[in-house]
Amino acid sequence: MKKYIAILRGINVSGQKLMKMAELKTYLKDLNFNNVITYIQSGNISFESGSSNQKEMEAQIGNKIKEKYDFEVPIIVKSAEEMKRIAENNPFLNDRQEDSSKLSVTFLADEPDIELVNKFRTINYAPDEFIVVEKVLYGFVPVSYGNTKFSNNFIESKLKTTATTRNWKTVLKLLEMVGD
Numbered sequence: 001m002k003k004y005i006a007i008l009r010g011i012n013v014s015g016q017k018l019m020k021m022a023e024l025k026t027y028l029k030d031l032n033f034n035n036v037i038t039y040i041q042s043g044n045i046s047f048e049s050g051s052s053n054q055k056e057m058e059a060q061i062g063n064k065i066k067e068k069y070d071f072e073v074p075i076i077v078k079s080a081e082e083m084k085r086i087a088e089n090n091p092f093l094n095d096r097q098e099d100s101s102k103l104s105v106t107f108l109a110d111e112p113d114i115e116l117v118n119k120f121r122t123i124n125y126a127p128d129e130f131i132v133v134e135k136v137l138y139g140f141v142p143v144s145y146g147n148t149k150f151s152n153n154f155i156e157s158k159l160k161t162t163a164t165t166r167n168w169k170t171v172l173k174l175l176e177m178v179g180d
Contacts, residue, residue: 001034001048003080003178006061007107008043008073009152009164017071021045027064033057039173043073044166046177054079074162076107080178087175090168091131092140100168104145106130106137106155109162120158125149137163 006028011017021038024045028036033047051057054077061075078086086105092098112120117132128148129140137155141148145167155163166174 001050002052003046003048004054004057005078005080005083005174005178006043006045006047006057007076007078007164007166007174008045009075009162011043011073017069017073019065019069023068024065027068028061031060031064037177039170039177044170044174046174074109074164076109076162076164078107083171083175083178086136087171089133090138091133092129092138098140099142102140102142103168104139104141104165105168105171106139106152106163106165108135108137108159111135112159112161116159123158132159139165
């Protein structure tokens with residue numbers, strides 16, 4: 001069995017798309033996922049699966065949520081190895097050593113087209129900075145993430161893929177959840 005993280009976008013936010021994590025945990029066990037663990041109420045789940053097809057797991061989780069809650073939620077599944085690589089390769093820590101409380105990671109469902117990435121790189125909303133690496137957008141927001149122009153909706157509109165963001169503390173917790 002391999003370890004994975006499922007990251008759900010837009011649940012339990014401002015009274016929208018409400019679901020209890022304990023309940024969701026039970027539903028995921030029905031999908032033959034093992035050692036299901038949730039972290040906070042915003043849709044962070046670690047689990048083990050015999051499958052290696054992450055797109056299939058995303059669809060299974062999405063279908064179960066649709067069945068049980070009657071709404072759709074974007075879901076991104078990452079393997080433990082991917083989470084480790086994401087955490088180890090943050091350019092704002094490795095190259096610049098920024099304050100980790102000002103960092104975020106936006107997980108992208110698909111690797112965006114290089115032309116879209118190049119256009120995205122020309123956007124300047126200083127002091128906020130973002131670096132796209134494959135299916136990850138690393139963020140440095142020195143003032144307040146709540147006030148940045150780089151929302152998930154903005155990122156999705158520019159990069160044409162589903163996006164969901166977690167702060168650095170949550171990324172490290174997710175890594176810990178799938179660690180050995």
